[in-house]
Amino acid sequence: MKNILVVHGPNLNLLGKREPDVYGKVTLESINKELKALAKKSKVGIKIFQTNTEGEIVDIIQKEGDTWADALVINPAAYTHTSVAIREAISAVKIPAVEVHLSNIFKREEFRHKSYISPVAAGGIFGFGKDSYILGFLAAVNISKNKR
Numbered sequence: 412m413k414n415i416l417v418v419h420g421p422n423l424n425l426l427g428k429r430e431p432d433v434y435g436k437v438t439l440e441s442i443n444k445e446l447k448a449l450a451k452k453s454k455v456g457i458k459i460f461q462t463n464t465e466g467e468i469v470d471i472i473q474k475e476g477d478t479w480a481d482a483l484v485i486n487p488a489a490y491t492h493t494s495v496a497i498r499e500a501i502s503a504v505k506i507p508a509v510e511v512h513l514s515n516i517f518k519r520e521e522f523r524h525k526s527y528i529s530p531v532a533a534g535g536i537f538g539f540g541k542d543s544y545i546l547g548f549l550a551a552v553n554i555s556k557n558k559r
């Protein structure tokens with residue numbers, strides 16, 4: 412059985428009340444519930460983490476990426492636009508990563524147009540709200556089958 416690691420970055424714990432005009436009213440809890448149901452249906456294992464701390468994201472990717480996960484779905488949130496450390500953790504573990512964003516980052520402020528993560532990701536999905544996670548997860552399931 413393949414295993415998919417899902418990592419949500421900073422402030423995504425506030426989904427539902429955080430800038431609903433941008434991110435919608437969906438909560439992280441309901442996204443996670445859908446992902447777990449999808450994992451069950453797709454017959455893959457799933458582990459989900461949310462943290463507001465950059466170093467913790469690096470630790471999770473190192474640990475789970477080396478030992479357990481066959482693919483990673485990550486919304487690095489604000490760290491998308493700043494984090495060399497998360498990018499290098501993804502490169503280091505060598506499992507395919509799917510970058511997801513709820514919003515279309517290219518339609519927004521210019522500082523969001525740069526992703527440090529995209530060059531080391533297998534691909535990315537953005538702009539579809541919670542469906543970005545659903546589509547990203549399905550992509551991760553498919554690519555995980557080509558690994559190991």
Ligand code: DQA
Nearest residue numbers: 486487488489512513514523
């Ligand atoms: C986000 C987009 C980022 O620019 C922002 O910092 C977030 C959320 C998204 O899912 O649309 O926190 O990653």
